[in-house]
Amino acid sequence: MDKEQLRLQLERLQEIGIDELFYTPDGWSSSSTTEESHRSEQSAVKPSEDSPLDEIARLVRACQNCPLSATRTNAVPGEGNHSARLVFIGEAPGGDEDRLGRPFVGRAGQLLDRMITALGLSRGQVYIGNVLKCRPPENRDPLPEEMKACAPYLDRQLDIIKPLVIVALGRFSAQYLMGSTVTIGRLRGQKGSRGNAVIIPTYHPAACLRFPEYKKYVWEDLQKAQQILNETKG
Numbered sequence: 001m002d003k004e005q006l007r008l009q010l011e012r013l014q015e016i017g018i019d020e021l022f023y024t025p026d027g028w029s030s031s032s033t034t035e036e037s038h039r040s041e042q043s044a045v046k047p048s049e050d051s052p053l054d055e056i057a058r059l060v061r062a063c064q065n066c067p068l069s070a071t072r073t074n075a076v077p078g079e080g081n082h083s084a085r086l087v088f089i090g091e092a093p094g095g096d097e098d099r100l101g102r103p104f105v106g107r108a109g110q111l112l113d114r115m116i117t118a119l120g121l122s123r124g125q126v127y128i129g130n131v132l133k134c135r136p137p138e139n140r141d142p143l144p145e146e147m148k149a150c151a152p153y154l155d156r157q158l159d160i161i162k163p164l165v166i167v168a169l170g171r172f173s174a175q176y177l178m179g180s181t182v183t184i185g186r187l188r189g190q191k192g193s194r195g196n197a198v199i200i201p202t203y204h205p206a207a208c209l210r211f212p213e214y215k216k217y218v219w220e221d222l223q224k225a226q227q228i229l230n231e232t233k234g
């Protein structure tokens with residue numbers, strides 16, 4: 001990385017509120033020359049029409065497996081690269097996502113976007129989804145029966161994508177993916193696995209907006225994710 005690239009990277013990190021860096025032997029950042037960037041964005045935005053993920057998206061949009069289908073404006077199946085090596089999983093759509101039918105497009109989503117950019121990646125290179133595909137009224141916490149009804153869609157999505165790293169954003173995502181009931185504060189810092197994928201639980205971007213000091217922990221966790229991606233070819 002030359003000086004100019006370094007300056008730009010530091011600016012990106014500052015934008016997301018990171019003003020402390022922790023040096024690791026593998027460095028603290030990546031550039032667009034990471035293996036991840038070799039995946040073409042074209043393939044991310046132009047999946048074939050009958051791809052298995054599109055089929056799941058159709059099922060999600062028609063789903064009436066739980067009462068949230070009656071209160072949603074749009075279901076939010078998830079979006080991104082169908083063979084992403086890095087996947088982000090949140091809890092459930094909020095108001096903006098419900099209105100637009102797309103994941104993480106509100107304020108928390110904008111922070112997530114800035115973090116993805118700071119990793120040297122774009123939204124088109126990763127996959128972004130949620131455990132619940134429909135918004136709980138007033139953004140209340142997901143109910144266990146809603147998680148039970150909806151999570152099979154996420155399981156199927158992950159089986160298809162086969163990512164290397166799954167970043168679980170927030171308590172409900174981390175608890176579901178880690179098969180745990182402990183708090184996100186205790187899950188964070190641990191790693192889980194799902195098939196060949198490493199699960200990295202971290203704070204939800206919405207929590208980072210409320211508690212800006214969480215951003216540096218999320219950034220540490222994202223660097224771990226990036227290290228795994230960089231160490232694994234393919």
Ligand code: URA
Pocket residue numbers: 090091092093094097102103104105106108109129130206
């Ligand atoms: N919060 C989530 O967990 N998911 C979204 O898609 C948006 C906000």
